[in-house]
Amino acid sequence: MAFDAEATKRCSLMTPDAMAEADRRTIAAGTPETTLIDRAARASLRVLRSEFTRRPVTILCGPGNNGADGLRLGEMLVDAGWPIEVICLGEPPSAERHRGLDGRLRPTGTFAPGPGALVVDALFGAGLSRPVEGEARALIEKLEFAGASVLSIDLPSGIDGATGEVLGIAPQADVTVTFHRLKPGHLLGEGARRCGKVFCADIGLQYREGDASALHNAPELWRHLLANGARETHKYERGHTVVVGGPGFMGSASRLSAYGASVSGAGAVTYLAPLSSAEFAGTVFDAVMVRPMTGPEALEELAEGKASSIVIGPGMGHGALSRDCLHTALASGLPCVVDADALTLYEDEPSKLFSALHEGCVLTPHEGEFARLFKGVEGDKLSRAKAAAARCGATVLLKGSTTVIAGDGLPVINTNGSRSLATAGSGDVLAGLIGGILAQSVAPREAAAAGAWIHAEAARSAGPSLNADRLPRRIAGVIDRLVS
Template identity: 45%
Template sequence: MNVSSHKLALLTTSQMAQADRAAIASGVSGVALMEAAGAAVVDAIARRWAIRNVTVLCGPGNNGGDGFVVARHLRDAGWPVRLGLLGARSALTGDAAHHTRLWGDDILPLSAELLDGAELVVDALFGAGLSRALDGDAAAIIDALIAGRLPVCAVDVPSGLDGNTGQVLGVAAPASLTVTFFRKKPGHVLMPGRQLCGELVVADIGIPSEVLKDLPISSFQNGPDLWLSRYPVPSPHEHKYQRGHALVVGGRTMTGAARMAAMACARAGAGLVSIAAPATVWPVYAASLTSIMVQPMHESGTLDTILSDTRINAVLLGPGAGISDLTRRQVLQALCSARAVVLDADAISAFGSDPQALFKAITGPCVLTPHEGEFNRVFSVEGNKLERAVRAAQASAAVVVLKGADTVIAAPDGRAIINANAPPTLATGGTGDVLAGLITGLMAQGMEPFDAAAAGVWLHGEAARLFGPGLISEDLPGMLPRVLRRMLRHHLSR
């Protein structure tokens, strides 16, 4: 892990506990870490809200200890504070007990009445390490918090949210603001956790970044710092054939899918892009494309003649292909050709009856880009989204891009990247074809599959974000120059 990727590391709850222990072993006391955590929450609150009535809900562990620090600092700054505790004060131990003594004020039992008159609630009941569904008094006050629609600042995560998976354990109240510490966790960026957290602040509480080197980190949030040093920036010494020749295999009916994919491939920087078009619809492709070359396929649909051009080094199949034996044959031809291959949509679904035939054929660089439906047709893996994507990559020996609002990019070696910049406007027809084209264009230029997939997903999301409302899939390739200028300018200025 390079220095640039440190900030994008996602720590599991057990890895975060290891980081805490390593910091304490290095000389930072647990009491000081808890004090810094609570103070960071107060700082974030004061930046967003004026003084108002606050209720602080504290749990029986370290998250509750953070809550006691928050309550003390807010009170000392002149905020009217009420504090409720789940369980008995005598049950608190260690650092939490220490900060309870420093609070030195009323501690009320946890009940819905604590919310009466509250204008802000600090949720410090349970942190990211919660492993069971909320019940009893904890669930009751969270239900009351949801019903009251009060603004909430969550400490670490909204109580009830699994920090490793982003899933809700029973019930969780949406937060306006969540303050976590040192590094994010997967649950902060996986859905629905990302949405429940609201605005997310990652606070520095004095844990030295050096502790990361001893942690087996395999998950990261997507961002240019992960892959930009390997991004294929054009060189003045290159000509078009050195920037790769990508082939997009077109379908007979849904011709727009392959055309959009080809345009995205070209916008991503591939030196040459060709579409292999069925002879019967070759005029449709040829008449609508100028910078993209259109080659007619043999009537049988075989790719042998086209793939005899050794300059072609990356192939995309699936957009508009149709689920058929022909699609299966074309995929197997491409995989046997020793080219980099991207399989999307129907090129994946066509193997729903025999996934092993697909997996056995993947022996070179390959990226699969399924949405949930396509994924479930070929993979029988259990677990949360992150786990399923990683297990699928291991089963197929391909990089798997499991698409969605929280797209996961997984490599066969266990590494995974979670994307968080995709706006909901991407939920429209054809955007997946554009994404597949971006990844293919980057692989044509020599980018490794995992990096190309991560870069393509991030660029795709950023293009949609910058375009804004009203987006349709055809808009995305045209946004790429703006996104690339911003990205490369930022990189060169560092």
């Protein structure tokens, strides 16, 4: 089962190129470019007035349509009686087209923003094509220590809308107003940090199938997939996750995964571990079933029987039994979450792991595991996750403050994470949660997206004291609210 089709349109992220194409299409269909600029400026004005009180405004305008939006906004601010000045890169605008700015144009050398001022950054947006240098760079450098507020139109100038990377230099905006759809660069890397509060305004562009390059994760995409089969009476028809545990003291990570799976909505969770940790697990688990194993046959038996997904890796260790279990898990063909030790077992010969993976697998590396497993895969986070998924033939969920999921279909960017998630064991809980959602017949990319959002949402309102022990209870609350 897939993402909701209408939500997919709403959650689409478009590259600058796709946005320029949508722009051209709309103009070709009869909307003049000046009308689009007018709408973009009006939307910027609305945001500016809602976010800032009246104060002196300096508008920095570039040579393209980002600058044209800035010029038009300037005229609107003059009409509204705001004190403004306009600084243009290169050729000044034609006096005929911008009579409203008479007497407000200043040379670039005069730019000296004060602490109480508002600077509108309309230098470059979607058309940024090379690193920012020279006069433009000097203007942005002056912003760094000025203490002025910054409203960026479309993107902070210098942020690559496709990747979130800084090309040369980019200001730190307080507010960014963009149009039609967000771009990946609003959500990734430095882009996510520099945009400040982001507003997206409708300016009457048509959405077309194929416009999107990625999706911004949100419950409306996958909420309908949760609690599937809730009307079934039998626990195993609601999905049965097997969490493979590690030996002795290493068992705690896999127990956290089992807790994550047990609040996922799956009907049953079995914790399968070597005797040394199964015995202890039996004394702490109630709802989770515990089975000891001496060899991979125990996993094989469950996989051929009632299991509908497997979580393997957290606290598993790198011993011979771990290798055997990993092979058994992957050979079963069941949906599998491959995390932690299962990712690093084959770091010296990753092709061995990749050839055993199948399209029902979800790999959940953090940056360190990713670098070891996908050597030579470089670039922005979105490109890396996509390249890794293509290389290994499975879904890859690359963790971090922004999490990117790439697999079958458009990649998904998850942004509701907070620092309180950066606590030992929270990734183990996530692996279990995704395993539990996979067990409910949700496709891998969809299960990973749902798991990442729910996991982050559970921590969102938490303070720094949140630990992984308390995360499952919060996850349960989030899921119950989503499906009620």
